[in-house]
Amino acid sequence: MTTEKKIIIYLDQNFISDIAKLSLKEKKNKINPILEKLFNTIKEGVDEEKFLSPDSWIHAVETAKENNPELKNAIFDHQGYIGQVSLNPNWEIEDAQFINALLDYFGIKREKRDDWHLAFRENPNKRIENFKIHVRMPDLGLGKLPKAQVEILQQIRASGVKNEEQYKKEIEATKKEYKKKIQTEFAWVIGKYNLSLEQAEQFIESKKFLQIPKIDIFCKLWSKNLANINRDSSQLEHDYNDIEFLSSYLPYCDVVATDKYMQNLVQSLKLDETYGCRLYTMKTKDLSDLIVFLEKEKQEKKPANKSLFSVLGIMTENVNTQQIQFLKKLNLAKSKFENTGKYWNKDIYTSIFLVYTNKKHVELPKTDDILKYGPKILTNEQWLDMFPFMSNFRTLYNLEHKSIREIVKDIPNHLRGTATAIVMNNTNFDNDVVDHDSYLFYDIEDAIKNKLQYTKRYNIEIIYP
Numbered sequence: 344m345t346t347e348k349k350i351i352i353y354l355d356q357n358f359i360s361d362i363a364k365l366s367l368k369e370k371k372n373k374i375n376p377i378l379e380k381l382f383n384t385i386k387e388g389v390d391e392e393k394f395l396s397p398d399s400w401i402h403a404v405e406t407a408k409e410n411n412p413e414l415k416n417a418i419f420d421h422q423g424y425i426g427q428v429s430l431n432p433n434w435e436i437e438d439a440q441f442i443n444a445l446l447d448y449f450g451i452k453r454e455k456r457d458d459w460h461l462a463f464r465e466n467p468n469k470r471i472e473n474f475k476i477h478v479r480m481p482d483l484g485l486g487k488l489p490k491a492q493v494e495i496l497q498q499i500r501a502s503g504v505k506n507e508e509q510y511k512k513e514i515e516a517t518k519k520e521y522k523k524k525i526q527t528e529f530a531w532v533i534g535k536y537n538l539s540l541e542q543a544e545q546f547i548e549s550k551k552f553l554q555i556p557k558i559d560i561f562c563k564l565w566s567k568n569l570a571n572i573n574r575d576s577s578q579l580e581h582d583y584n585d586i587e588f589l590s591s592y593l594p595y596c597d598v599v600a601t602d603k604y605m606q607n608l609v610q611s612l613k614l615d616e617t618y619g620c621r622l623y624t625m626k627t628k629d630l631s632d633l634i635v636f637l638e639k640e641k642q643e644k645k646p647a648n649k650s651l652f653s654v655l656g657i658m659t660e661n662v663n664t665q666q667i668q669f670l671k672k673l674n675l676a677k678s679k680f681e682n683t684g685k686y687w688n689k690d691i692y693t694s695i696f697l698v699y700t701n702k703k704h705v706e707l708p709k710t711d712d713i714l715k716y717g718p719k720i721l722t723n724e725q726w727l728d729m730f731p732f733m734s735n736f737r738t739l740y741n742l743e744h745k746s747i748r749e750i751v752k753d754i755p756n757h758l759r760g761t762a763t764a765i766v767m768n769n770t771n772f773d774n775d776v777v778d779h780d781s782y783l784f785y786d787i788e789d790a791i792k793n794k795l796q797y798t799k800r801y802n803i804e805i806i807y808p
Contacts, residue, residue: 349395349468349647350640352385352598353430355588356405357625363417370414377630382421384637389425392646392757394637395467396425400432401588427471429464433591436462437557441521442532444555448546451536462595468647470692472735488580497576500569510566517558521547556618561590563612574604594618598633600625650760652791653694654784655751656736657767667726669768670697672781674734676773680784693784694758695736698750702740751806762791765804772801 354362362382364370388394402422409415430436439461446453459466488496499509525533525543533543546552553559564586568574574582585605593599593614598621606622609615615622623633656673658666677693680686705728708720721729731738737758741750751763764787766772772783782800790798790805797804 347393347468347645347647349393350388350598350637350644351467351596352394352396352425352600352637353399353588353592353596354396354600355585355602356402357602358600359402359418359422360409360414361625363414363421366417366421367413375625375627375630377627377634381630381634381637382425384634384641385425388637388641389471391641391755392471392648393641393644394425395428396422397428397430397463397467398422398426399430399588399592401584428467428469430592430595431462431464433557433587436591437555438528440555440557441524442529444551445532445538445543445546446536448549448551449536449538449542462592466690469690470648473732488583493579496569496579500572500574500576500579503572504570506567506570509569510562513562513566514553517562518547518552521552556594557590560593560614560618561586563614564590564608567608567612593620596620598623598636600633646757648690648692649757650692650694652760652787653696653754653758653763654787655747655763655765656695656697657747657765658697658699659768664723666768667723667730669770670727670730670734670736672773672783673736673766674730675779676781676783677734679781680788684785694754694760695734696739696754697731697736698739698741698747700741700744702742748806752808756808759808762805762807764790764798765806770801770803772803775800 358378361374362378364374365376365379365382385394385396389396406415406418409418431439443453443461457466459468522544525540525547529543532538533540565583568582568586582604585601589599589601589605589609593609597619600623603624603626606624609622621633621636623629654673654677656669673695677695681691681693705724707725707729712720730736739750745753747765751759754763766783772786773781776782783803786798786800787803787805789795790803794807795805
């Protein structure tokens, strides 16, 4: 169950892109090698359930613009290694912040939801899986400012406007925008909670409105940026996108990796202190400092989730339909236990490890052939190679012929849980229940609860730490 929170590390697109380039021969030599150490540090923390580097809508937009297909694939791969959780789009976060602040202002109780829902698509503290399916966005020209708007912004900067003056204008424009929104897209909120437009406008004119994180951060950063007459105006669109992501995600991250200009901008306003977020840049010293910080956190932090127990599946040498059936039954048992019954609405985890005594390469069919012919194209051997990965099982190779107890001892504590059940792949279990049902994991849980050496129903051995 989730007991701790992961360190949330937001890497802007430049960081992700450069890290991905390290895997490409023709680009690797042009990238600061310390980025590889940073990536490995983050990856280790992710594997230990201590770190998370989420992706975002802004990442998707930026990646869609990448013209090099090899680099684009590498970016997706690296995001999958260290993320698997997405931040909500910036407009959803802003809307949710406004609604919550409005209701809090009038003392109206909100529907109970875990806090993470406001900023994340999924629970950021959930168990990392073996893979993530990415929906790849085409380049739709998103994230671009209209040419006329850019020209107006350039004129504002060229006028030598002062930060304080521009901030007041940004606030007034934001208030005006929200007074329109409460009559349109927020009309349902006004109606649902029996508020009047006058009450909503009263809130918009209050200090509490200015404390909404997205509004607070954006107006301060954007005003100071426009007031910087020395800033290259060709960077306006880039600056806007950076400020958009910072104002949306800064309050929900422990670390943000961005460029030097944005770091200076945020720190000059002490927004990093206000929202408890550390900012780092591509500078070698910053990268070194970030690695030191993350290594310290990795040493001191506990995993964000822990398995109730684990199962060690002992696989024999033979490749046959019995092994495939065994894996399917294990997968069903895990799914039934974690997602139905008393745990249907709880974040609980179990771990399944498969132990093999040799390691061999299995040639898999091409993706196009699988899409064309479906699963029937797979041989038994290919099924056995793919199924554990797709089912989020973990594979162990016992090439040194260690004892089972030694293997269990080597499993990290947060994955091992309170005990480990040893299941041979020729073990008969769940033959006494109806199809598509399972009792195996309940049998294991009951044995562990009562500190038994073997389960009552299927006589499966339990090994305790």
